[in-house]
Amino acid sequence: MRRSALFAALLVAACATAPAAESPPAPSLAEILEMSPAGDWRAVDPENTLYMELPGGRVIIELAPEYAPNHAANIRALAHAHYFDGAAIVRSQDNYVVQWGRDEGDATSMGEGRPALAPEFDRARAGVQITRLPDPDSYARETGFASGFPVAGNGARTWLTHCYGMIGAGRGDTADSGSGAELYVVIGQAPRHLDRNITVVGRVLRGMEVLSVMPRGTGPLGFYETPQERTAIRSVRLGSDLPASERVNLEALRTDSATFNSVIESRRFRRESWFLDPVGHINLCNVPLPVRVRP
Amino acid sequence: MRRSALFAALLVAACATAPAAESPPAPSLAEILEMSPAGDWRAVDPENTLYMELPGGRVIIELAPEYAPNHAANIRALAHAHYFDGAAIVRSQDNYVVQWGRDEGDATSMGEGRPALAPEFDRARAGVQITRLPDPDSYARETGFASGFPVAGNGARTWLTHCYGMIGAGRGDTADSGSGAELYVVIGQAPRHLDRNITVVGRVLRGMEVLSVMPRGTGPLGFYETPQERTAIRSVRLGSDLPASERVNLEALRTDSATFNSVIESRRFRRESWFLDPVGHINLCNVPLPVRVRP
Numbered sequence: 001m002r003r004s005a006l007f008a009a010l011l012v013a014a015c016a017t018a019p020a021a022e023s024p025p026a027p028s029l030a031e032i033l034e035m036s037p038a039g040d041w042r043a044v045d046p047e048n049t050l051y052m053e054l055p056g057g058r059v060i061i062e063l064a065p066e067y068a069p070n071h072a073a074n075i076r077a078l079a080h081a082h083y084f085d086g087a088a089i090v091r092s093q094d095n096y097v098v099q100w101g102r103d104e105g106d107a108t109s110m111g112e113g114r115p116a117l118a119p120e121f122d123r124a125r126a127g128v129q130i131t132r133l134p135d136p137d138s139y140a141r142e143t144g145f146a147s148g149f150p151v152a153g154n155g156a157r158t159w160l161t162h163c164y165g166m167i168g169a170g171r172g173d174t175a176d177s178g179s180g181a182e183l184y185v186v187i188g189q190a191p192r193h194l195d196r197n198i199t200v201v202g203r204v205l206r207g208m209e210v211l212s213v214m215p216r217g218t219g220p221l222g223f224y225e226t227p228q229e230r231t232a233i234r235s236v237r238l239g240s241d242l243p244a245s246e247r248v249n250l251e252a253l254r255t256d257s258a259t260f261n262s263v264i265e266s267r268r269f270r271r272e273s274w275f276l277d278p279v280g281h282i283n284l285c286n287v288p289l290p291v292r293v294r295p
Numbered sequence: 296m297r298r299s300a301l302f303a304a305l306l307v308a309a310c311a312t313a314p315a316a317e318s319p320p321a322p323s324l325a326e327i328l329e330m331s332p333a334g335d336w337r338a339v340d341p342e343n344t345l346y347m348e349l350p351g352g353r354v355i356i357e358l359a360p361e362y363a364p365n366h367a368a369n370i371r372a373l374a375h376a377h378y379f380d381g382a383a384i385v386r387s388q389d390n391y392v393v394q395w396g397r398d399e400g401d402a403t404s405m406g407e408g409r410p411a412l413a414p415e416f417d418r419a420r421a422g423v424q425i426t427r428l429p430d431p432d433s434y435a436r437e438t439g440f441a442s443g444f445p446v447a448g449n450g451a452r453t454w455l456t457h458c459y460g461m462i463g464a465g466r467g468d469t470a471d472s473g474s475g476a477e478l479y480v481v482i483g484q485a486p487r488h489l490d491r492n493i494t495v496v497g498r499v500l501r502g503m504e505v506l507s508v509m510p511r512g513t514g515p516l517g518f519y520e521t522p523q524e525r526t527a528i529r530s531v532r533l534g535s536d537l538p539a540s541e542r543v544n545l546e547a548l549r550t551d552s553a554t555f556n557s558v559i560e561s562r563r564f565r566r567e568s569w570f571l572d573p574v575g576h577i578n579l580c581n582v583p584l585p586v587r588v589r590p
Contacts, residue, residue, distance in 0.1 A: 094504045095459050121571075136431035138578035164390050164484045173569055188507075189459045189581060190484055193565055193574045209389045209511035212483075216504035270488055274468055276416075279488045283433035286484060 026271040032262045033253070033290055040257035042148070043294065044205065044250045046239030048072065050079055051247075052207075053234040054089075059207030060248060061167060064200070066128075066147045067160045068120040071169055071201045074113050075180040076238050081111020083181065084236035092214040093222025095188030099170060100233060101181060110181065119175040121196045122159035130158065131255050133264070135281045139192045143284040145255035149203060150284050152195060160200035163190045163285035165208050169199045187212045190285040205250055205291045249294040263288065321566040327557045328548070328585055335552035337443070338589065339500065339545045341534030343367065345374055346542075347502075348529040349384075354502030355543060356462060359495070361423075361442045362455045363415040366464055366496045369408050370475040371533055376406020378476065379531035387509040388517025390483030394465060395528060396476060405476065414470040416491045417454035425453065426550050428559070430576045434487045438579040440550035444498060445579050447490060455495035458485045458580035460503050464494045482507045485580040500545055500586045544589040558583065 027035065050061040065072040078084065084100075086108070091099035102108055130151060132144040140152035143161070150163045160166065167185050171178030178199055185204055204211065214231060217224040224230050239247050253260050268282045322330065345356040360367040373379065379395075381403070386394035397403055425446060427439040435447035438456070445458045455461065462480050466473030473494055480499055499506065509526060512519040519525050534542050548555050563577045 094507055135433040137433060138430040139574075139576045175571055188483065190578075191581065192576075192578065193562075193570075193581065196572045197565075197570055197574075212389055213508040213510055215508055267488075270492075275488075275492055276470055277491045279434070279492075281434045281487075283485075283487065286486065286488065 026266065026269075027262075028272070029263060029266050029288070032259060032266055033292075036253070036257075036259040040254050040259040041251040041292070042254050044239075044252055044291075046242070046247060047076070048202075049205075049239030049247075049250070050075070050202075050236055051239065051242065052084070052236045054207075054210055054231060055234070056213075056231075057207055057210040059210055060205045060250065061202050062148070062205050062252070063202040064147065064149050064160060067123055067149070067151075067158075068169075068199050068201045070117050071120055071178075071180045071199050074117055075183075075201060077111055078113040078181055079236050079238040080241060081109055081113060082235065083108055083110055083113060084233055087233045087236075088230040089211075089214055089224075089233070090230055091184070091221065091223045092187075092216050094216045096186075096191060096222065097184040098187050098211050098214050099182065099184035101170065101183065113179070113181065115179055115181065116177055117169075117179045117199075119171075119178070120199045121175075122157040125153050125156055125158045128158050129256055131260065131264075133282065133284060133287070135268075135283065137284060139195065145260070145287070145289075148252050148255050148289065150287070150289075152284070159196050161190065161284060162186050162192055162194045162200065163203075164188070165204040166200055167202045167204065168194065169201050171198055185211055203289075205252070206248070251292050251294050253290040255289070263290065321561065321564075322557075323567070324558060324561050324583070327554060327561055328587075331548070331552075331554040333590075335549050335554040336546040336587070337549050339534075339547055339586075341537070341542060342371070343497075344500075344534030344542075344545070345370070345497075345531055346534065346537065347379070347531045349505055349526060350529070351508075351526075352502055352505040354505055355500045355545065356497050357443070357500050357547070358497040359442065359444050359455060362418055362444070362446075362453075363464075363494050363496045365412050366415055366473075366475045366494050369412055370478075370496060372406055373408040373476060374531050374533040375536055376404055376408060377530065378403055378405055378408060379528055382528045382531075383525040384506075384509055384519075384528070385525055386479070386516065386518045387482075387511050389511045391481075391486060391517065392479040393482050393506050393509050394477065394479035396465065396478065408474070408476065410474055410476065411472055412474045412494075414466075414473070415494045416470075417452040420448050420451055420453045423453050424551055426555065426559075428577065428579055428582070430563075430578065432579060434490065440555070440582070440584075443547050443550050443584065445582070445584075447579070454491050456485065456579060457481050457487055457489045457495065458498075459483070460499040461495055462497045462499065463489065464496050466493055480506055498584075500547070501543070546587050546589050548585040550584070558585065 048063040052059040063072040130144040142153040169178040170182035219225040343358040347354040358367040425439040437448040464473040465477035514520040
């Protein structure tokens, strides 16, 4: 007899209630995106796009060469060499990460790829345009968005942040032991303590729902204890290695656009009628980064 | 050939590296818990404990009567009436919530339970002892822990926060339309914009890995589109309604204990050798809330 289907209103992009009778209703997130000019969107570069095929579906990833140029180049080389084909999801730790790669000693060719790289934990702040958020952050003096990614900064340096859906390059105990041959994606509360401790290389644009439901591993740190528990990766391809007919023409909302600023404000101030308190704050990792198929 | 099993070091409770040669090594999280006095733990009250049995395993929930006394009492009454037996997981929205309940019009008896309650979004700050966190928060002036739960405050009021694993009572468009008959659990980045907009009733102590991998629903807001996609709930029992032999004797680390303060500090300053930057900050929703079976 009870059923708050109306709780569905939680995120419904319904026409919002205006705070005063004479104000026009605030546009919903969906309306903001519908009204956006074409120039506020950017085509996702096939050179920076990975298509990972899993039994449960396709995952599309965008690399972040402005923050991790050498890792992005290495991952491109590995995908080009089909290094990840037949690799596996090896770890699924609840509220933390899902990770994939190959077993140590696996002789699969890396092609032009390299097994270890110097870290790209952060970069100079100079020259980076950041769309800043006004609210304080627990971890950094500055947070915002650059080139489509969530970032933080401290004045001199800026870095990609471990928000949900962000992808990093696993490493060993030394800073230069990662390469992108083993990758993980954040599937829970942002583990921001990893920021500047490991190289973040990109984010999932599509298909998080395929990765996030991987059965949790029962070994230490969520590693699977038997090969049977792993999920095999059919293939990982660089977008530019695929025929155009097999690509998905994704566009991402430019994070330096007026539309994106409206998205932020619509999430900071919740004017949908369901919200009794309009909030007025937001955390970096709660801002949606809209992606669409090119209209 | 690549395999950063050493990335496993990420959360390994290994003996930490001391910052200076003469300092003793900082104890790991596991060591802090091992060294803890028995009095720093509290038995979880069977009156505040729910056992939810799903095909994938058992979920154990602790209610929060100090913040939501009427909702806790109502959920107790509903569980006592076996209201949730045969209810179902009806929604799984990626990076947001998994939700369960009964269909509107379902005639299952609520027993002494009620279909709607006045909201318990927050409570007076006076009289609440909060173990405060020192780092800023994007959403509230004060964050910390009270009675084992993550909370926030603004001076006059305090409220439970929507961290990973926290459970809330779904509601419709009006403040008094929730009751605890429909519940949701946070499975992604903390949706703190829901704080003070909906009544939070407790948290998952065990079994998050059962809830968090529910296949994502493909309908709006992650609702399942067909009955076949739902997962049926076998039963939900109040701990005090179970024979003692069927209960799990869980203990939670007291959030007003010296041990818990050590836990916070060990997570704020990461002294494990894997960490090249010891961080020095933490967000409310990144602090672990240790639970164990009574030794």
